[in-house]
Every structure is written in structure tokens, then in C-alpha cells.
Amino acid sequence: MTNPYTGPHNSPYPAPPVPQPGGPAPRWARKRYVLPALGLALFIGIGMGASGGESTDDAKPASAAPRPTVTVTATTTATATPPAREPEPAPTVTATKTVKVTTTVTAQPAAGGGSDDGGSGGGGDVYYGNCSEVRAAGAAPIHRGEPGYASHLDRDNDGVACDT
Secondary structure (H helix, E strand, C coil), X not given: CCCCCCCCCCCCCXXXXXXXXXXXXXXXXXXXXXXXXXXXXXXXXXXXXXXHCCCCCCCCCCCCCCCCCCCCCCCCCCCCCCCCCCCCCCCCCCCCCCCCCCCCCCCCCCCCCCCCCCCCCCECCCCCCCHHHHHHHCCCCEECCCECCCHHHCCCCCCEECCC
């Protein structure tokens, strides 16, 4: 059995051109002869130029008479510039903030009575409205059971008021 994919008419590539015996040669064939001939001529020319640069005894020097030489001297003058001044620092501005601290003293609860601060168990002789007042008084942080502790000052209910 023969393979249907092989044969003279099943090739995906075109057949090469058949050279004509009396016709002109293709362009690539002419380049095969011309380029090596040009390369050979180039090397022969370089060889002749290199050998022609040698001096012979009958050649005369280009300049037989001595001539004066010209020397050019350049003079530059450098001037010193004063060093750059350092910028003066900006004046320091100090801002002062006055905080008014209000201390409210409340009466002790009666024995056996409830507490007004939410049952936190803190002392009742000092009261702070917010943490700014606690920090201004220098009492921050306040722990549960200490005077001034209140549940509204303890955000995370961990027993430490005004901790941050």
C-alpha cells in the first residue's frame, strides 16, 4: 500500500525553477562571482597601499628648512566668590493653651445606699467630666477603686480609665 501523502504532487513547497541552458543566470548566481572578486581586489589594494608607504633613498623630506614653532599659552584668572550664607533659622513660636479644671465634690452616699457612678465602686470625693480634665489634673490613668474613677471614663471597661 502506498502513502497518499507522499508523491510528486502533494508537496507543500513549490518545485525549484529549472535552469534554462541558454538563458541568463539568476541574480544570486551572479553575486557568487562578483562579491569574491570585489573582496580580492580590496585586499590587493590594501597590500599595495601598505607597501607604497615605505621610504626609499631617493625620496626628499617634506620640509628641509627649519621653521619656527608657534607656542600658544592661555592664562586664566580665577576669582574667589564669598561663601554662601547659611539661612537663618525661623523664629520659634510657642503656643500656650489654658485649660480650666472643674472639680466637683459630691456628698458620700448613705451607708447601704446605691452609687451614682454606675456601680463602679470608685471613691466619691473627686469627679471628672471627661478624660481631658483627668489629664489636666495629672491623675491619668485612673484604676477601678481609686478616687475619680467612673464608668463613663473607661471606654473599654477594662478597669483603667483614661488610659490612652
